Amino acid sequence: MFKLISATPSPYARKVRIVLAEKGIPFELITEVPWDNTTKTPQHNPLEKLPVLILEDGSSVYESHYILEYIEAKFLGKHPMLSDDIDERLFAKKVEVVADGVCDAFVLCFFEKQRAQQSEEWKARQMRKVDGGFRALAEWVGERDYIVGDKFGLADVATGSVCGYFDVRCPEYPWRSYYPNLAKYMDKLNNRKSFKDTVPVPQKISDKIV
Ligand SMILES: N[C@@H](CCC(=O)N[C@@H](CS)C(=O)NCC(=O)O)C(=O)O
Structure with missing residues (x-):
């Protein structure tokens, strides 16, 4: 296994x-x-x-x-996460790049906050990426249930993961009020068993990070 x-x-x-x-x-x-x-x-x-x-x-x-x-x-045959259409496949991967990039930027900001001497410019730079990423994701979601085609797939997995991460790591970040369409889309995704079974939970970090 x-x-x-x-x-x-x-x-x-x-x-x-x-x-x-x-x-x-x-x-x-x-x-x-x-x-x-x-x-x-x-x-x-x-x-x-x-x-x-x-x-x-x-x-x-x-x-x-x-x-x-x-x-x-x-595992191609088992519930494909990507479309057969090459442009749809590439678009789904682009969405994943942005979703992961939002998490990367937020994590860099989190590290900076651990430092005794913090750079406000650096934190602002990372948070601009977070803002821009959420804006792009919300535009791509529009009023749809799924981002690519009419089937759940990679783009939804990536977008769902970043939204769920912010809900637990940064609940004060107002993505739900900025983008009600993204919030509605997320509420539907959160009903899936795979999402319910993997709700993020904070962890206690014992060692020093930076
Ligand atoms: N680009 C990587 C990012 C993975 C990542 O940053 N993982 C974190 C935990 S959420 C980690 O293991 N960090 C330890 C480190 O960076 O040394 C991926 O998509 O897998």
Whole structure:
């Protein structure tokens, strides 16, 4: 059986958990705090980041977008997450780039806030990316139930993960009031079993990060 190294708040790991669940692929969930010195993640990923998918032969696949590409290629027949249409496929991946980028920018801002001497310019720069990313995601969602075509897929997984992450990590960020269409879309996505089973939960980090 596959194993997945995950962290409870991680939006990147959540994408993988959602796709594995939607495709009905069984896996053992290994929950870690990647910032603590007890983490096993570096043994499986030279970049020391989770999520990591550990295959049956012990080899590993890492970087959430690459893990999803791997799963899609190996389990093509099971609930495809990408359209057959090349332009729709590429668009879904563009949405994923923006959704992941919003999380990356927010995490950089979070690190900066741990520092004794913080750069307000740096934090503002990262938050501009967050704002711009949410604006783009809301535009792409429009009034639709699913971003690409009329089927749930990768773009929804990525968008759902970033919105869910902000709900738990930064509930004061007003994406719901700025973009009521995105909030309505999210409320529907949150009814899916794969979303209900993977609601992000904060983790206590014991070691110093920066
Ligand atoms: N681009 C990576 C980002 C993964 C990532 O940043 N994971 C965090 C946890 S949410 C992590 O493991 N950080 C540890 C580190 O950066 O050293 C992906 O999509 O998988």
